Amino acid sequence: MNGELQLPEVIIQHIQSFLNQRQAARTSVLSKSWYSAWSSRPILDFNERDFKWKRNTGVSGSQIAEPFSVFVKRRFMKFVKGTVQRYHELNLKIEVFRLWICVIDSDSASLVNEFITRALKLGVSDFSLEISGCYSKYVLPEQVFEAKSLIKLSVVGCTIRQHIDGGVICSSLESLTLCRVSIWDDMIRDIMLGCPLLENLHLLECKGLLNVNASKLHNLEKFCVIKCRDCNLKCLWVDVPEYGKLSCLMLEQVKIDEFFFHDFSLKFPCLGDLSLHHCDGYNNIEISSRSLKYISLIHKYELKKVKFEHLTMMKATPESPSIPARIAGEDDDGDGSFVRHRGRHFLPLKAAIKLPAKSRLRDRNLSVVPGLGVAGHVMDEDGGVGSRCYYGQIRWSGS
Numbered sequence: 001m002n003g004e005l006q007l008p009e010v011i012i013q014h015i016q017s018f019l020n021q022r023q024a025a026r027t028s029v030l031s032k033s034w035y036s037a038w039s040s041r042p043i044l045d046f047n048e049r050d051f052k053w054k055r056n057t058g059v060s061g062s063q064i065a066e067p068f069s070v071f072v073k074r075r076f077m078k079f080v081k082g083t084v085q086r087y088h089e090l091n092l093k094i095e096v097f098r099l100w101i102c103v104i105d106s107d108s109a110s111l112v113n114e115f116i117t118r119a120l121k122l123g124v125s126d127f128s129l130e131i132s133g134c135y136s137k138y139v140l141p142e143q144v145f146e147a148k149s150l151i152k153l154s155v156v157g158c159t160i161r162q163h164i165d166g167g168v169i170c171s172s173l174e175s176l177t178l179c180r181v182s183i184w185d186d187m188i189r190d191i192m193l194g195c196p197l198l199e200n201l202h203l204l205e206c207k208g209l210l211n212v213n214a215s216k217l218h219n220l221e222k223f224c225v226i227k228c229r230d231c232n233l234k235c236l237w238v239d240v241p242e243y244g245k246l247s248c249l250m251l252e253q254v255k256i257d258e259f260f261f262h263d264f265s266l267k268f269p270c271l272g273d274l275s276l277h278h279c280d281g282y283n284n285i286e287i288s289s290r291s292l293k294y295i296s297l298i299h300k301y302e303l304k305k306v307k308f309e310h311l312t313m314m315k316a317t318p319e320s321p322s323i324p325a326r327i328a329g330e331d332d333d334g335d336g337s338f339v340r341h342r343g344r345h346f347l348p349l350k351a352a353i354k355l356p357a358k359s360r361l362r363d364r365n366l367s368v369v370p371g372l373g374v375a376g377h378v379m380d381e382d383g384g385v386g387s388r389c390y391y392g393q394i395r396w397s398g399s
Helices: 009-016 021-029 032-039 068-090 106-121 142-146 185-194
Strands: 043-047 096-102 126-132 152-156 175-179 200-206 211-213 222-227 237-239 248-252 273-277 284-288 294-298 305-309 338-342 364-375 389-398
Touching: 009 021, 009 032, 021 032, 021 043, 043 068, 068 096, 068 106, 096 106, 106 126, 106 142, 185 211
Parallel strands: 043 096, 096 126, 126 152, 152 175, 175 200, 200 222, 211 237, 222 248, 248 273, 273 294, 284 305, 294 338
Antiparallel strands: 364 389
16 A cells, blocks of 8 residues: 555564664654554663663753753653553553663662563563662562563662562573672572573672572573672582583582582583683592583683593684684584683693594594693594593694
């Protein structure tokens, strides 16, 4: 009609979902159908940093009795409130709700709570909140952990209560990211008990944590814990039991023990990505795994022993210019597995490396490049073990 290509509203909204908030808003002038789709879109993304108030909107400078930045902030809050209220009155579904905002006082904190609770009532499944400023002063409303519709939750910069009266009942939650939040062990335990379907868990620089035990999360596939660098916490213990589905594990500045490496392949049969950065509690690393494709080790101190078994295909990438380029194994397609390390803690080269006659790498050239320490084994065709300890980079290349 009138030369306009009539698209179903769901298709238009799908197209708009690939655009940022400002770009999506611009599509609303294309036609009435595009405006209608934008005004009822299920994805709401509010970012105070991107909010611009034009000075040529009929409001003169003399009419603004406060700093322009404060004036713009109040306009932003009014815009968010009006949008969420309209969705609430029309009972429009919200699938994704993202909010980046600077909370400066109790009034703005109350408004943020109102935005969140109203949005959650409209069935939000993907919720992302980032609070700027002094994050310890804003307390996340309890309704967030009572939302059964939530599948993905990301919270940055706030405080989470130590106890929720109704308990944590996010029975559908599959992904949780907590970054720079104040939270305590009891609440983390309640979250793990109340979110049995969690597959991805990221605890990044959280204050208040002393011990993290994820033994109840049997569906966990990705697990990342990074200790807060700025707090006075001497040690953050992380207990990582057996995980049959875990594919990615990253621990930084936390404490584990040497039992973590025992029966590694049995405890983590699907683990393909392992990163241990500045962790404490062990002096030896012995890893036997056929599933690992990427390993990143960064330590401040010297380890007594490092040994890898059954890593039949490896490639290393440097973290600083002083580290050599790569370790490559047979069948390297450029997207293979990785072993990365920064520091000097591996055993020195004790003997020349010898490969068995039937080694899978027998048709490759082998060279040792000083600078990267690795201690490992190469499997031959009969399942036997080839090379032993060495210091330097091990590189296999075409003959």
